[in-house]
Structures are given as structure tokens and as C-alpha cells.
Amino acid sequence: MAEAEQAAHETEPWATDSHNLGGWASNQAVLDHLVFLTQGERLTSVVHNPDERGVGRLATLEVLLVQSASSLWMGGDEKDYNVCVRFEVRRASSGPREITPETIDCPPGVPAAPTPR
Template identity: 65%
Template sequence: MERAEQVAHETESWATDSLSLKGWKSNQSVLDRLVAETGGDRLTSSVHVPDERGVGLLATVEVMMVGLASEGWLAGDEAYYEICVRFDVRRETSGPREIAPVPVDCPHGVLDTRAPQ
């Protein structure tokens, strides 16, 4: 989950470019960037408010991310694990887009489709 929070934080600063004079980046492009930066597999995605100037919940994307963790305190063994995360893209009445990661249950069977590491 720490990696998901890092991705959300890094992508959020990029998504706020929509308020600059460089032009508006679409909500879909924010979702695409989130998936690319997680290095994960896109499970679902939806743009709820296609207007980049919209407010409220603008878009969501669910990603299955793969991470690496140590099996024990002194053990040199590392194991791969999967986590499914939904990224919510929102905007308040004024201000930049905000991106928040939320852990979700992986859809049934989705982990079985992935090749073992």
C-alpha cells in the first residue's frame, strides 16, 4: 500500500498541470498514467466526469500491483505479493485534482491468472 500511496502522490503533482496554461490533460490520461506508474495490471477503469474542469468524483481505476516483501525479520528470503488498489480522482469546487489510493479486494480468480514469480 505504501507504493500505491507513493504513486498517487507522484501522479497528483502531474495531474495538477490541468490548472496551468499548458492546457488540460484528460481524466483518462490521469488513469493511464496511474496504471503505468504502478507497473500493475488494469482491472477496471471509469471516467465519471469527462470534463476536466468537473468537480466531485472524476474517475476511478483499479490496478493489481505486485510487490516484494521479506518473509521474516532476519530471513534473506523475499516473496512476491499482489494487492489490488483503486485510485479515486477527485476535485473539490476549486483546486487541483486529488488522487487517493484505496485497497480493495481483488476480483475472484484474478490472482490465479497471473504467472508465478
């Protein structure tokens, strides 16, 4: 989950960077940037309001992330597991967009561990 929180934290200022030639990034570009930063697999994404300066819920993204965990009591073996995260992109009546990640139950068909490559 730390990667998702870091991606949200880094995307918020990127989305409103006044140095962009086009001004604020579109809500779709924000979702694309989150997928890029997390290196996750996009499960669903919806732009609820195409106006990047809109108010309320602007966009929602669900991604599948691969996390690693090491357990010392198991001889230090590192295990990979899948985590699904939902990002909500919102904006209050004034100010920049806020991006909030939260873990969610993965949809049916997503295994608990990634498939070996």
C-alpha cells in the same frame, strides 16, 4: 501500498501542470498515468466525468500490483504477492484534482501470488 501512494502523489501535480500544451490532463490521461507509474495491470477504469475541471468523483481505476515482502524469520526469503488498489480521482469546487488510493479485495480469479514467468 507505498508505491500506490507515491504514484498518486506524483500524478496530482502532473495532472494540472500548466506547462502541458493542452493545459490540464484529461481524466482518462490521469488514469493512464497512474497505470504507467505503478506498472500495474489495469483491472477496471471508469471516467465518471470527462470534464477535467469537473467537480465530485471524476474517475476510478482499479489495478493489480505485485508487492514483495521479506521475512527474516524465514531465512530472508523474498515472496511476491498480489495487491489490488482502487484510485479515486476527485475534485472539490475549487483546487486541483485529488487522487486517493486504497487497497481493495481482489476480484475472484486473481491469485494471491503472481504467476511465475
